[in-house]
Amino acid sequence: MNPKTSCPGNPLSSPMSLNGSRREFLHVGLLAGLGLTLPEFLKMQAQGAQKHYESKEGVAKSVIQIFLPGGLAQQESFDPKPYAPSEYRGPFGTVKTKLPGVVFSEHMKHLAQMADKITVIRSMSHGEAAHERGTHNMFTGYRPSPALQFPSMGSVVSHELGSKNNLPPYVCVPNVPNIFAGSGYLSTAYGPFGLGADPARGDFKVRDLNLPQGVDDERFHRRKSMLATVDAHFRSLEKADTLDSMDAFYQHAYKLISSQKAREAFDLSKEPEKLKEMYGKTQAGQRMLLARRLAEAGVRFVSLTAGGWDHHDNIKEGIQGNLPAVDKAVAALLKDLEQRGMLDNTLVMLTSEFGRTPKINKTNGRDHWPRVFSVMLAGGGVQKGLIYGKSNALAAEPEEDKVGVQDFATTIYHQLGITADKELMAPGGRPIEIVDGGNVISDLLI
Structure with missing residues (x-):
């Protein structure tokens, strides 16, 4: 699926x-x-009605959301299990990181050298094994409901913080990736601005600007x-x-x-060729370069997708075809932000809708697994060089410090200066909290 x-x-x-x-x-x-x-x-x-925005101060001034659609395998990325039996361990070896005793999958050699700049959560968990429902969780901080469509984090940021420097507050690269990235019960005034073109294309040009x-x-x-x-x-x-x-x-x-x-x-031609090469002239690389450019200009929330990760079959080939470009691009993004003095106030999050099953299946792939998976955070007041939480020996369950979507979303909002239990008005005048029941994970923060 x-x-x-x-x-x-x-x-x-x-x-x-x-x-x-x-x-x-x-x-x-x-x-x-x-x-x-x-x-x-x-x-x-x-x-949408005109809105007078309150002045708010958060540690993070912008968010870059890197979403890997399909379900990134924790075992083939941030949480390899080198001592597990081969049918659980998978087809790859590991690479040492800058953190003592911590390894990533062998195709993450660039991020391994940036491990002292990032936080990895190895204990993310929810209960939705379908793509649509898992995606809804990660974009909104809510479980899906048949009665109400919840707004995405980007739309909430647009609603609460408004625009800056005449730019849309919420931009999707290259297009709006799914219905859950939209404004939900909020006015469509707070929906995302989709570019309509892919920065990886040689003739890239944003429509209608x-x-x-x-x-x-x-x-x-x-x-x-x-x-x-x-x-x-x-x-x-x-x-x-x-x-x-x-x-x-x-x-x-x-x-x-x-x-x-x-x-x-939105003009990538302003960037030097050397920097484009550093990110990689790939789909992932050029999308992330544009995301940095937009955050630098004042866009509050940039959401982008990269690759396809639904590897039910032949996960070895799937990871080899997707992960190296993403690894290179994310590492370049972090280096670029740091060199420009932007990393401390730009929150980068790398997420997927869920993880993959502990055991390799009969077609050499892994199936959907929401019980435990890994996400990455960097910048924006997040700890540097932190591995938070732990999965068990087979990457099947959280063993320490389980993180749910409500707490994750609440922490992101907190870094932006948005109070997650604030009530917004749904149709019919019904008050709905931005996040229902979440807590800030203070151990993740500086």
């Missing part, structure tokens, strides 16, 4: 229906003439003035609250397009 990579029914993948004379006029007339077909993220902001051919700055601002006039006219005829949110949407769109600094945040 493969993880979902698209979002059928997600408002982010569908054009906004602009009903009524005012909306139709704006969409077909002014906006069509200007060529402003911004991604669905910005279109859907029209449905540049003015269309034939529209110069003068024409752009003239059209903006005309739109303001039309807004004022229709506001006198209609008093719906959605008109104010529509105005907020257009202002955000104009700021993003008219700000040279905002547009340049």
Whole structure:
């Protein structure tokens, strides 16, 4: 069973229906003439109310979420079991890390040399063995519910902290990876901005950030003035609250397009070739390089995916084809952030929806296993050189310091200055805590 990579029914993948004379006029007339077909993220902001953001201070100013879809095997990554029987140990050897007595899988030689900069949790656990449900857990901090769609961490960050430097607060690279990465019961105004293109492509260019051919700055601002006039006219005829949110949407769109600094945040051509090589000219490498660039520019939450990890068959080939590039790219990201003085205030998290079964199966793979798996944290006020928690001898169960998704999410929010037990309003005015019952894992933090 493969993880979902698209979002059928997600408002982010569908054009906004602009009903009524005012909306139709704006969409077909002014906006069509200007060529402003911004991604669905910005279109859907029209449905969100304006918000006055409280000033908050957290240790972490940005989060880079690296999600490995499919289920990364703990045994073939951060928690090898070199003394287990071969059918449990798997096909690979180990590599020594900078931490005495700690080894990683042999295909993690770069991160092994960065082990004194990171925290590895070897005792992550939940009870959801299906891809969709496990992904929901890791993106939201909640178990799935048939009654309510919970917002992703990125959307909560967008809701609580707002935008900075005219940039979207929550960006997905290259696209919104699954429905659980969305805004849930929150307004779609807080949903992610998907790039619509992969930074690993040689012709990478973010859709709709540049003015269309034939529209110069003068024409752009003239059209903006005309739109303001039309807004004022229709506001006198209609008093719906959605008109104010529509105005907020257009202002955000104009700021993003008219700000040279905002547009340049997405421009990988500004990075030197030597740095691109350090990350690796791979899918993982270029996505992580862009993530660093976005965090540096002011994006609060960058979420990216890399590779495919659902290795039910031939896990040896699957790991060999995926892990070396990710290992190199993550290590380069950490080095780059540190050299720029950004690591202390940028929280990097490497996660997957669950782990893999302790025993190799009949097709030389491993199946779904949520009982214990490994995740990595770095920067953003997290301890350096820490192995937290422990799995048992076969990587089948947590043996020490079990970590659940609620505590994990609460700790991430805490580092951003967000109170996880704060109540947000779901449809119908029902108050829902950002995380229900989680605690900050203080041992992970500096």
